[in-house]
Amino acid sequence: MNLLKNKQREQAGIFTGDYFLYWGGATSSKDVFFKKAKRILNKIIDGILILFGLFGILNFFYQVYLSGARNFFHHSFWFTPNSHLLFFFLSLLGLLYFASRITREAHFFENPLKISVEERFEMKTALLGELKNYKKVDIARSFSLHSEEALEEAILLAKKNKSAVSAEYLFLTLLKKPKMKILFGRLGIPIEKIKERVLCHEPHKEAKGGLDASVLQILLNGYITAALHKNKKARSNILCLEAVKASPILKEILYDFNINEEKLDNVVKWVEIQDKLRARYAEFRRASVFRPRGKMNRAMTAVQTPVLDRFSEDITFFARRGAIDFCIGREESFKNIFRIIESKSRGVVLVGERGVGKSAIIDGVAELMIKEDVPKQFQDKRLIQLSLSEILGGATGEEAGKKLMAVMTDVANSGNIVLDIPNLEYFLSGDGISLAALLAEELNKVRVPVLASTTPEGYKRVVEETALSGIFERVEVLEPDKNLAIQILEAESSQIEYQTGVYFSYDAIASAVNLSDKYLHDRYLPEKAVAIIKETALAVKSARGTNSLVNQEDIAKIVSEKSKIPVSALTESEKEKLLKLEEVIHERIIGQEEAVDAVSRALRRARAGMESGKRPIANFLFLGPTGVGKTELAKTIAEVYFGNENAMVRLDMSEYQEKQSVYRMIGKEGESGYLTEAIRKSPYALLLLDELEKAHPDILNLFLQVMEDGRLTDGKGKTLDFTNIILVATSNAGSSFIAQEIKKGTKVPQIKEALVEEKLGQYFRPEFLNRFDGVIVFRPLREDEIIRIAGLLIKKIAKKIETKGIELIIEEKALKAVAKLGFDPKFGARPLRRVIAREIEDRLANMLLGGKVKRRDKIVFHSLSDIEMISGKQL
């Protein structure tokens, strides 16, 4: 459908407010030819005008030189008709024409209209008569030259293929533009590969040429997006994004390259952010010319402040030199701060955890102060950051108080200061609280705007409970969401790239945010992610040199080092390990096939990313008698899944039999408990609850919540994340029943059913049992299994002694004897270790200490009483 065909009578476009937006640029190959010819002609005309002008002026000076300087001032020189002068004035006129041409061209482009986010747009075809009451806006005048050229090339390409211009053609020609190289470079995908794929799908739509309705929609959307992003022009990167959004084929192709719409959107924003940083920087340098350079304000009414200078830093001073971070996505905070100060409140306290961007907001305020884009109370002033650590540090309370008062006297006198007091929580140490009261008094005397910041805990104890509460109004600074954090990192990255000479792919930035959000729990976004990309950039620089690309794996490596967790993406070898999980586990666990199978299946489900994300990775209940391998299996899981068998938090539930023991676990009010503290330190671990049936029912309720929601709140009111743990509870409940049924020859699934439905009822409530992903029954060990376990344990000893150069051989008879001694129907294989220690390790120790064995000797246990030593070769 060619909407523009009836150009004379009707027009396609969008209504918004009093405006009608339409595309006035090229729509057909004729238009393209016309535009191209005109561009060439314009260049020729401009060239002629410049040459003609230069030549006329030079010739004029030559004539002046020939006729002598005195003649120049003579009336007759100017007014006697003369061909040279005629040529000169004509060339001047030509230059004026040239000047008017370039000025008109520079003013041809229009900034997009201001459009609010809530507006909805729909393309309509309007009769020209309908448009009388609307201002018509030609959106082509807001398109960058590159994006306009791309459209023209698309029109020609489509004509060559005898097809209508579609989104795919536009995408293909956009790929040639320089911005696209940056964009797909960030995504780590060669443009040629994408081009090949799109060319395979090149759609052929019969049409006489002209713009397809979908392309017109893309152009209008591009304009609207540029307007929403407050860009000066609709650039090729935005057009690319809109083309992809409009075309299902392009979406599919990019999806094959692992690029979804959100990812593309964020990369387009990245390119934009960098453009904006550059533009902002230039604008900023211009504006800062008019600001006073020294400590004086422009009216010269300020007073020198020697004491204050000693204990503070002038942020506006740094801002003027561009030595502060640019602040992204904090408009809401600025609005709140300025509103509070304008409403005649004394001060604002920014409350947020460390690293969420409080100082970035202060820097942003300094930046706005430089641009004078601030309320009256902030204009023509300096933003001074007080260093509390320098005032409070290394001084008695009295000294610190004196320093504080001297500083505040300077503040009061100077008259051109906005005070910034970061880290109010420093008052918490020593005599701090009484000093906070002093600060409150002083601040009441001096009438300057104050911006303070602190942590939530600092706010509670330093502000809320002291006189400072009368001075400050609270502004909450929340941890940015992941998308905003990615954009902040995109802005931060340019500086890191400049300093280190390596480049970040988009995946690297995104995974820095995602992984640090998931695995680094003691710090906050965006600071922790920024720290990760900084460290990774340095690591990549030293490993691969400058100009290399930082990718997802590099980031994962650093996060892994920090959190001691294997987070490298699912590599081929790890996938194989997961598929062969049963075999890996059976290297350590003998027998218990049903249990190992059930656990392996559950773990595979979790690792393949099918977990809901709101519960622990898996919850298991291991049932069975003592010494059959329950704890061993838990250790093995920790090793396979978390890379280390010590990645385990172990709680003996028999110690939590009383109601009060809940507090030991989660802490009394204001305290952190044993469990919560352990999980805070290692949130990515296996939580082993031994002998669960012995715990008090209230504690079971606690774990009911953990299993259901994946979180728990400690006595301090902090919520802990349990979504990265594997919960394993073990219990002997019903073990005599298991033993009986196994003896009868009942199959394990039936035993499990009977246990869950009847026997466990006296220990656990049914809803509690339902929360487990698997109730896993361990059966008593058979004799042959005990022998294999003994073999496994002895193998470990043999390995140890091998390092001393001595070979240990235990023959079948000895092994059986050990197994027999070590097996106890009640305790399973538990006594085995003790028996092996007594019967084998002790004897070996005696031999070694007695100097009876040397390197290269062999020790053979024929039986437990018949031990032979074979001397090795003398070298």
Add this chain to the structure above:
Amino acid sequence: MAILKIIFLDTILDILYFPLWWYSRGMILAIRWVGKSILELENFLGVGIWAKNIFTPMFGQYDLQGRIVSFFMRFFQIIFRSISFLSFSGFYLVIFLVYLILPIVILYFITIHLSIL
């Protein structure tokens, strides 16, 4: 060929539009430029701020001597700054006048020298 005709016509029209543009939209742009330049000048020199604070002592010296010294200091500053402000503004205005009369002067000379043909 039709397209070439249109382009040719377009070019002719553009040349004819030039004098019209010079004294309409172009002139508005020139006035805006002069206005902006003068505002930036005032922003840079701060004459207004100095004048507004003529009785405010400098450097917070609120004693009598401070006030007297400040007043004279400010007075001379204002005079000096006003002179530079006026002369720079005059310079901008001259440029604007040149903008206005230059095409006319050029045309006048062209008509004189055309008689040689």
